[in-house]
Amino acid sequence: METRGSVLVVDDKENILKLFARLLGDTYEVTCAEDGARALALVAAREFDVVVSDVRMPGADGFEVLRAVKSRYPNTEVVMMTGYATVPDAVEAMRAGAFDYLQKPFLPDAPVELVARAMERRRLRLQAEVLGRESPPGTGFSFTGVVGRSAAMQESHRLIEQAARLDITVLLTGETGTGKELAARAVHLNSARRERPFVAVNCGALPAELVESELFGHGKGAFTGAAQAKAGLFEEANGGTLFLDEVGDLPLNAQVKLLRVLQEREVRRVGETRPVQVDVRVVAATHRDLRAEAAQGRFREDLFYRLNVFPVQLPPLRERKEDIPLLAAHLLDKHGKxxxxxxxxxxxxxxxxxxxxxxxxxxxxxxxxxxxxxxxAAGPAVTERDLPSEVRERQEGALPGGAAKHLPYRDALDLARDRFSREYLTALLRDFEGNVTRAAEHAGIERESLHRLLKRYSIRSDDFKPR
Structure with a gap:
């Protein structure tokens, strides 16, 4: 029997605790703490999968709870709640390691969705650690969370794998929603920097007045409210990888400083003159055409060439329709659980x-x-009626040769099974020496699905393990 995930909810309002217990109690093991002090005692005694904590509470506040959780259990995901959703609080929580931020008042489905995503993030983190232990450097490659076996995705995988082994700047391009952060994490987790921090920031989400402070840090008194010196994200990522998502949204003055950091490998905090040496691999991403942006004067041409050392284009989903059944099966299993x-x-x-x-x-x-x-979904399977009307009504194409004409619904992976012949499965297991977990990861399917295919073809993974 699968163990239910555990959630700790911390809030000094009884009605909030009751609401979370009602919303999450059927799915997870929910523990409630009426203040920060009680939460600290609970965290000292046991590990939770997800912690949801209010920011403003008497006694120990949410930031103390966040720090205690992340110092003791780095893989526990923390969601912060507040009715005072100021930008500094949000930025501080995310920089301190919070998974996400929930503003009160919220609709009932918001915490359910957020906790589900946090649970999945924790699962992927733990899975990545297991894969890392199973795959020493040079013996395999993990594409955790990246699903797809189309020709376009295989080419992207090849480039990502090559980029991971070269300690150089990478520029990921592609439309919004194509999985650029997953690709960036794959680069980091399979690089020599895997044991060091992976720090991600969405440049477009940073307020213009805080961009330089967040990226490069600031000195005490550098501006109103800077009561003490603070390290920036480059310093936090020292030794590891800094993922600059939507780098094309950076203001021009911040682009100048970013260029200098990439050239000199040092940062100067806002309001200070002393440089700080940093050793950081930058993976940048954008949905914009930076070359065109540079031609229009909206992006520095010299910074573009500095970032575009190793470009990787991620294909849009409409150009790899054959991956949709695989993705649908993966996501159905993920969100069903x-x-x-x-x-x-x-x-x-x-x-x-x-x-x-x-x-x-x-x-x-x-x-x-x-x-x-x-x-x-009301029945045992997802039907056409369960899909949004805009998806049902806008139909612009299908798989070549009418491949989706007669699909047994018990397993959406049936569409792709012709590609998983006995010869392919045999070669796959031979390459990964019978390790089904790594073989499934490489093939872009769930481990259980690969087991079913092996059973169908009467292939034993043990036959491929080293003697």
């Missing part, structure tokens, strides 16, 4: 609708669609 629902799969009609939709929001939009379908 998160919501405590057991679904048999998708009907042929539902899968045909998914394949025919152009997905302007790419994998992110597909995930939101599957999440909604899992939540509203």
């Amino acid at each position: 998160a919501m405590g629902r057991t679904l048999e799969g998708m009907t042929p009609e539902a899968l045909r609708v998914l394949v025919g939709y152009p997905w302007p929001g790419n994998v992110r939009e597909l995930e939101n669609t599957i999440m909604r379908a899992v939540a509203v």
Whole structure:
């Protein structure tokens, strides 16, 4: 029997604790703490999968709870709540290691979704650690969370794997929702820097007046409210990887300083003149055409060339429709588990609708669609009626040769099974010496699905393990 995830909810308002217990109690083991002091005692005694804590509480506040949790259990995900959602609080919480931020008042489904995503993030972190232990440097490559076996994705995988082994700057390009952060994490987790920090920041989400302070740090008294010196994200990522998402949104003055950091490998905090040496690999990402932006004077041309050392283009989902059944099966399993629902799969009609939709929001939009379908499905399988009307009504194409015409709904992976022949599976297990976990990761399918395929072809993984 699968163990339920554990959630600690910390708030000095009794009604909030009761609300969380009601919303999450059927899915997770929920423990409530009426103040920060009680939460610290609970955290000292045991590990939780996810902690949801208010920021402003008498006695020990949410930041003390956050620090205590992350220092003791780095893989526990922490969600911060507040009715005072100021930018400094949000930025400080995220920099201190919070997974996300929840502003009161909220709709009932907001914490459910957020905790589910936090649980999945923790699962992926732990899975990455296991894969790291199973795969010493040079023996394998982990694409945790990156699903797809199309020709376009295999080319992206090849470039990402090559980039990971070269300690150089990487520029990930592609439309919004194509999985650039997952690709950046794959670069980091498979590099020589894997034991050091991976720090991610969305440049477009930083307020213009805080960009330089957040990236490069500031000295005491550098501006109003700077009561003490503070390290920036480059210093936090020292020895590891800094992921600059939506780097094309940086203001021009911040671009100048970023260029200097990349050239000199040192930062100067705002309000200070003494440089601080940093050893950071930068992985940048953007949905913009930076070359065109540079031609229009909106992005520095010299910074573009400094970032574009190793470019990797991630394909949009409409250009790799053959991956949609694999992705749908993966996401159905993921969100079914998160919501405590057991679904048999998708009907042929539902899968045909998914394949025919152009997905302007790419994998992110597909995930939101599957999440909604899992939540509203009334029967044992997701049907066409469970999909949003805009997805059902906008159909612009299907897989070549009518591949989605007759699909058994118990397993959306059936569409891809022709590609998983006995010869392919045999070669796959030979390459990974019978390690089913690593073989499934490389193939872009769930471990259980690979086991079913091996059983179907009467292939024993033990036959490929070293003697």
